[in-house]
Amino acid sequence: MDMDEWWGLVDTARTAVGDRADDRELPDDPLPEALVGVLAALEPAGIIDFYVKYVEAQDSAYRYSLYMAAYLIEGSCTDDGFMDFRGGLILLGQDTFSRAVAHPDSLAELPTVTRMSREEGGWIGYESVSCLIADAYRRVQGETDSLDTAVEAALSGMARPEQLLGEEWNRDPEDEEQMRRRLPRLAALFLN
Template identity: 70%
Template sequence: MDIDAWWGIIGQARAAVGDRADDRDSPDDPLPGALVDVLAVLEPADIIDFYVKHIEVTDAAERYPLMWASFLIEGSVSGDGFMDFRDGLALLGRETFSRAVADPDSLADLPVVVRMSRDEGGWIGFEALSLPITDAYRRVRGETDTLRAAVEAAIDGMTRPERPGGGTWDPEDDDAMRLHLPRLAALFLD
């Protein structure tokens, strides 16, 4: 599966839920279910390819500046927390994702981020994009063992980042955050 097809599937799921596509905080968040529905019309091999491409996409966002942006926005960061943030960021669509990887401070433009800065609700992170993918595969095949085995085999052949790339700084240093992420710092620190 090429990157355009991958982002096209994300776009189809986002289009299906309309204006509810940008916030993962809702208890009845419709986007994961819409993604399952879009994926479940594919062949099992295509769902496997989607899963593997998901790993490649989120690995591309394994960057310290984006990690520190997630620290400001979501209040803490751990390995799992940053993975959830990148999964949720992917669900925001190609344009938002690409812009955020290139310039994490651009996340200050998102209405959900502004609401979060005001403690008015909202959330970007999504715990395990693998879950709707697995649900779609189960719907198509009635099992997930073959999915798991295929993804593990694909991951074994991938070169994955050992640690985040990009320049880093101390995320607990407010002055450094203001220097590197001025717009986000203005929302969350000032």
């Protein structure tokens, strides 16, 4: 499976839920179950490959600038919170994800982010994309031990970032001047 096919699976799930695909705060968020359904239609090897590509996508977004954007949008950002944020970005689809990785300030264009800035609800992050993949695998195989073993073996051969990528920032999220200079549109939304 190449990355275009991988993103195509994400887009298939997004298309299935229509205009409800961009907000993870909905009480009956339909996207997670739609993605499980799309993945459960694959062979077990395809689900394993999807999981490995998911990790690759997550790793590609492990960047200083995106971390700081997540901090502004969410009001704080732990390591786990940043993982969830990147998972949620993936669920927003390839175009939004790619723009955000290249230019995190582009997230200011998202209606969900605008609502969040006005404290009108909405959420980007999603905690359990890996659990969705495991749920799909369990539907197909009846277990997840073989998924865990296969993914662990695949990841053991990959070079994965140990530190945030890209230009190193002063990682002080309270440095408003830095935020305004580097993420001007997001700063305009979230900093008073």
